[in-house]
Amino acid sequence: MLRFVLGLGLLALVFFPVLARAWGPSGHRIVAQLAEQRLSPAAHAQVQRLLAPTADRSLADVATWADDLRDDRSQRALWRATSTLHFVNFTSPGCHYDPPRDCPDGRCVVSAIKTYARILGDRSRSDWERAVALRFVVHFIADAHQPLHAGYRHDRGGNRYQVQLNGRGTHLHAVWDTPVLASRLLGWHAYAAELARTPLPVARGTPAQWAEESCRATRDDNIYPRDHQIDAAYLARMRPLAEQRVREAAARLAELLNRELGRR
Ligand SMILES: [Zn+2]
Incomplete structure (x- = not known):
């Protein structure tokens, strides 16, 4: 009975999600948690050192900070700038990343990952700057x-692709932020533990290629439901792809942190 009631509560979460930005908090924390488990001892020590002046103790603790800026009045300027x-x-129908066209003035996620990775690995920068860069890198990857x-x-x-989710109108982007992963009915900690049972994929590619992979997934993997209806079958069908992307993100985040922070 308790299981049933808990299940209902989680179902409510699945079907009436807070419309989040980006992966919802769970997705971000799962990526961060999986990555942290893959850090070299040297990189892990650097992460701990950079986080030490704050109350945060893990990559999962800082994984949603870049989104949380939006709701923090004292951080309005930083939110607007980022x-x-x-x-x-991308410009349809291709998925080829063309920086001048797709990322003018470096104002996109591809450029942001490179910029903040560089700051993170730059030992001439202050620890404060590098700690901020760490938060952005964890989130943007x-x-x-x-x-x-x-x-x-x-x-x-997908923000302009309207869909019906359990009788309520929303848009496809929001469905991918939260309900697809939430349909597994696991808290983020348990979800990360579940995904950690299988080794993460080998990290490869560049931020531009990671974005191109995402673009191709939206084009080729039937992410867009023709009838604009999101049901349990759609969520179950899409979840393996979402989990694959989470696992790839974690492997690549860990590899980047080991590279930028693992040097003596
Ligand atoms: Zn975000």
């Missing part, structure tokens, strides 16, 4: 792997 760095929009964060410009990555 809000376009959570995504990249996950965002780049949410397929609709690197989708097409014409519908703003």
Whole structure:
């Protein structure tokens, strides 16, 4: 009975999600948690050192910070300066990343990952700057792997593709932010433990290629439901792809942190 009631509560979460930005908090924390388990001892020590002045103790603790800026009045300027760095929009029908066209002035997630990775690995920078860069890198690598964060410009990555989810109107981007992963009915900690049972894929590619993969997924993997209806079958069908993207993001985040922070 308790299981049933808990299940109902979780179902309510699945079908009436807070419309989040980017992977919802769970997706971001799962990516961060999986990555942290893959850090070298040297990189892990550097992460701990950079986080030490704050109350945060793990990558999962800081994984949603870049989104949380939006709701923090004291951080309005930083949010405004970084809000376009959570995504990249491609020009249809291809998925070829062309920086001048797709990322003018470096204002997209591909460029942001490179910029903040560079700051993170630059020992001439202050620890404060590098700690901020760490927070952005952890967040933006996950965002780049949410397929609709690197989708097409014409519908703003699914934000203009209206769908019905359990009788309520929403848009496809929001469905991919939270309900697809939430349909597994696991808290983020348990979800990360579940995904950790299988070794993460080998990290490969560049931020531009990660975004191109996301774009191709939105084009080729039937992410867009023709009838605009999101039901349990759709969520179950899409979840393996979402989990694959989470696992790829984690492997690549860990590899980047080991590279930028693992040097003596
Ligand atoms: Zn985001």
